[in-house]
Amino acid sequence: MDLGPPILRKPVTVRAVFPFAAIVGQDEMKLALLIAAVDPSVGGVLVFGDRGTGKSTAVRALAALLPPMQAVAGCRFGCDPARAADLCEACRNSDELVVATVPVPVVDLPLGATEDRVAGALDIERALANGEKAFEPGLLARAHRGFLYIDEVNLLEDHLVDLLLDVAASGENVVEREGISIRHPARFVLIGSGNPEEGELRPQLLDRFGLSVEVRTPTDLANRIEVVKRRDAFERNTEAFLAAWEAEAEATREKILAARALLPMVAVPDVTLENAARLCMALGTDGLRGELTLIRAARALAALEGDEVVGVAHLRRIAAPALRHRLRRNPLDEAVATTRVERAVVEVFGP
Template identity: 65%
Template sequence: MTSPYPFSAIVGQEPLKRGLLLLAIDASIGGLLILGDRGTGKSTAVRALAKLLPDMSVMKGCRYGCAPEPAAARCAECRETDRSKTAKAPVPMVDLPLGVSEDRLVGALDLERALGEGVKAFEPGLLARANRGFLYIDEVNLLEDHLVDLLLDVAASGENLVERDGLSVRHPARIRLVGSGNPEEGELRPQFLDRFGLAVSVTTPTSIAERIEIVKRRDAYEQDPEGFVAQWKRQDGKLRRAVERAREALPTIETPDAAIKQAARICMALGTDGLRGELVTIRAARALAALEGETEVTAEHVRTIAPMALAHRLRRDPLDGGDGEARVGRALEEIAA
């Protein structure tokens, strides 16, 4: 199997890379939406991230990849069998095909065992495989509405409940949603759009030098994938250690009232609904501070995060022709004035 393209080798697209790293540091940010042109490295960056991350500890033999701690968060199988051994496993990155059935997503009756052994057993679906990892939805704006509703429930609760065919199964499904798509092909429902903590726009590079470098690196990778990956192993290793340090430091990062006030003022100026905007802005700013090795959230961290956390939450204003990021930028300037 060919190794994924190295994360460190991706040219440009800094907001996209930053958003993915922040989501890797703090799952409570709530997901990342990537909107933009085809062929701009969206899928490449997402798959490269999974390879970049350090392995996670799991309960040995668990079909859902339960974490050893806290014990109360384990699945029923882990609690009932009193598993005590742990193992290391890669962080899952699960692709959700557009034509996926609901049974394939949530899990269903294991027909092979039911017919062969007469046993009602549960066959886990994609949500089980993605627990504690990433569920990647390409062309997310084309996803069927009933699957959108299902993912909204799971993303909010962190659990997958299956009650069908005489089965009643509940298992952890703490997933980090990553969606990508082209806005010209359809829009997301507001409820689903709001569920993504951060959103970034990616565009085709306009710099000749950047385009040349992208083509050269991609060509080198396709000619010798393993050799190319080996060249970037050290840079990916540095990023992996930076993510590990940021995760460890995250609980110690201070969030001054001034930073929270700044986030609240921005959200009020933009007229965002609810308080999810402030919460995501502060969580992402805290993760950014941890990634940069700082000890507290600063005004600059909030300013950096605000467009990613708020632009996709804004109501449409027919009198304002600017996009969401431009509106956030103007709000930041007004507050700073």
């Protein structure tokens, strides 16, 4: 199967984005995105809330913070040269792998995208011109080792949801159509945003998000004024605004790098595992994904804060984002999910 000529992932010139550090408030959302940047195994972030609360702005701002990564030069899938088991077929068969430094991909998945555009399909141009069956990679290939962002994720069509569920479960995209039979690695951090008033997310996809964040319109007068001032300053003189926030942006970038380096050394004592399990049992979460996500997110949080041991304080801070979307509906308890998690945290860990 011809994968087509090698294509080097080059930096793409994009319009300036609002700095991550300049976002006012929304601390839970920003923390969840940083945790996903430190440890992709957490499973992605779902950001639900009111319109105009900075959901898309925060995701796009995170992309500008991400340190570059090492990839195989010319690989269409950006394979990691340090992970031989995850190389695509072309890289496995190559005599020598040339390493290049490339940006971490952050790929938008539009709601109206076709399945061919997402998964990849036959390269029609080469088929007509040369009579060759060549594969044209889709958005999943571009997002490998990076972030796949879906705005209004609750409005995504069912056939695309099914495709994402299959790929998220296996870490591999399989294309079988039009005489093409190919599989390639597709591991990415899924970031979704949406407004709950426009519809609910399918439970199967909801469960695939590691963290779920709720954002609300600021009710504090000073915060609202500051949001307007910063956004207006950014649009009136973008270069000056970016320059003013560059030092904080660099500090955040260094913090992500330091947390990634510390992450493998962060210990999770048995008592912390027991506390996580007790909390999930108290909430009645289905399966064990809640405990796994809670521990991974708490470990990434500890790394961000420079701590080498995960404790109850870390579990407390990350419990709501990790568990609020995993609760069963309880007809005898009409409290919102966040309140139920906070109440269980106090019951299990104490006030």
